[in-house]
Amino acid sequence: MTLRGPSFAFLRRTTVLARAEVLHVVRDRATLAQIVMLPIIQLLVLSNATTFTIRETPVWVVDRDQSTESRGLVDRLGASGYFRIEGASMSGEPANEAMLRGDATLVLTIPTDFARDITRTGSAPVHFDVNAEKGAAAGVVQSYASQIVAAYARELEMERRPRQSLVRDVPSGMQAPTTTGGHIEAVARSWYNPALNYKHFMVPGILVALVSMIGTLVTAQNIAREKEMGTIEQLNVTPITRAEFIAAKLLPFWVLALLDLALGLAVGHLVFGVPIRGSLLLLFASAGVYLVVALGIGLFISTMVETQQQAMFVTFFLLMIYLLMGGLFTPIDSMPRWVQLLSELNPIRHFATIMRRILMKGAGLDDIARPLGILALYATLILTVAIRRYRKQTA
């Protein structure tokens, strides 16, 4: 077994430098804390905080009808678990006050003649005022409330059906005879997340954000620090080549980020019950490819900046765009078409897709081939560009 000289030297120098880097990281409590604490805090806080689930939304009721039917509706709302009756009044003024103070998110107004209209015409209006200040939650509140109202209407109908069926058979003549009595029943099934647990959606996203932060921020900061302190000049006069330097710098963080992912995944799985339906090997292999992109971006940033402060700012700025447009917290499908197209350039988007598909849907290699291919392409591109720039700048 003979090792050719240069490649052996490459390996040896890289390992030595990488070892120095690992020692630096382990000795520097700030970095270590950043790498160990951040994931745990992020997971515990974020997964609980980033939810759009509705519970106990305060409702103010203006029941102008005060009938059995109107009270029934208020009871259904209060009993649903999604709403809490904060207060009730006969006029709209206290309701308006409550909303301005922020004490009520929803005002339900039941007009007079509600019961009479239902009995006579079978149809009656109610009014919802949603505090749209609450954003996305307001939409969810409104749709939940509408569902409860619809369910209540069906309930009333069931109660009255025996009586109604007597008068129902008025021939309409318009209808084709084939469709008279039939009923279509729509049954809803929620695949991949039957309990509709928001955390199962969020945790994979948070893990993506996490490894991106570690990968990009720590790398950019680390090299910028060497620049700021002048130690990069010392390294430049050693026989170490650029490629060796970069490999040695990136390798420890690549491993650390993967360890972080494993740690976060374990916490997510054990604490939050996030499913792992697909292959873990595939997941970590994809993460490995993605991390090359993330680290490459960090390296690229470090070639553009002079100080740690700048490194942090530029990284933060870029990551923020990536994270927001990556579909981590809000679905990409709801964004305008041009934003969706633009987000194809976003590596975080592809990695988040891969994570969710593997974890939640049990996807295999052919299901993630497209995003993974794109990531591999970006990895090659960014690494080439970053190394080029690094050479040019320090040569």
Added chain:
Amino acid sequence: MSALSGLLRKEVYHILRDRRTLTVLVLLPVVQVILFGYSIRTDVSDVRLAIVDPAPDATTLALRDRFTASGVFRIVAVLRSERELDALFRTDTAQVAIEFEPGFAERVARGETARLLVIGDATEPNSGTARQSYVTAVVQQYESEQAGHRGGIRILPEARARFNPTRASANLFVPGLMALVLMIISALMTALSLTREKETGTLEALLVSPLRPWQIIVGKVAPYLVIGFVSVLLVLLEARLVFHVPIRGSVTLLLAEGVLFILVALALGILISARTSSQRVAMMTAMLATMLPTQILSGFVFPLESMPMPLQWLANLVPAKWFVLIARGIMLKGVGITYLWQETLVLVVMALVLMTAASRSFSARLQ
């Protein structure tokens, strides 16, 4: 006083000379407004629908037409069995699927119940269920049209979105965005700029100069106060011009509350810098103590009401939560100080406590 103005001039030079940071500082709010304006949306449109129809007949075909005609759905695949469905979901080719049972039209004709399965990809639960209810609505409408003469009871909810009738997301995030920008500029930048002086040892030089400690702090902090104020103006202007965000209440009150919030953020920044020794530690502390809470626990993107109780209590300690309440109150509800005095008081108390703590730990370092 001339010493102070000298320090101020030095600080301004520092900021102006560092073009990259300055660019990011100026670009940050401008880009953020655009990003948030387009990224935080939850409307359901262009839903990719798959159909599982083992035995197509008149009714299932009619229903399929309904989905195409609704404008919300796009049929991406028509399958014979459920088996191939999983693969479509796994690649996100389909987002929701309906599965008819065989002999659908026949059952309807015989007056039996024809079953139809609405299968949604609930990976993201909210849009998942929203899509399912859109499907159900189309089916129900079809059914009620077909059986038009059957008069069921209907309660028609009329919904009004108060304070933001168009539900434009820009109206909601601009207040939170102002808080975030102010935190980045005032707390993070201040903390970094002070710790850098420490790290490079130049703070000692400043300390032995005739400048008094408070003058050093004012000199370091004042430029960021100005930058912070300017960015708030920028954000407001852009929000107004691009997204037509309303300011229904008093602009003066809004700007005054902005200054109050800047003071809180600056005090936080000074406190962090006094307690830390390197830029990296300062940066991490600032991220954990200011940026993350401002983004997550201010109610700016994620509703506080949905969070577990401990997080809701924790959110009370986050200055941005109170500022977002105030700014939304002024901008969207058009209310004045009579409704907002409690929130304002909380911010005033926070500012006082933080400033006292900051000046304590800063002067403790001097001894």
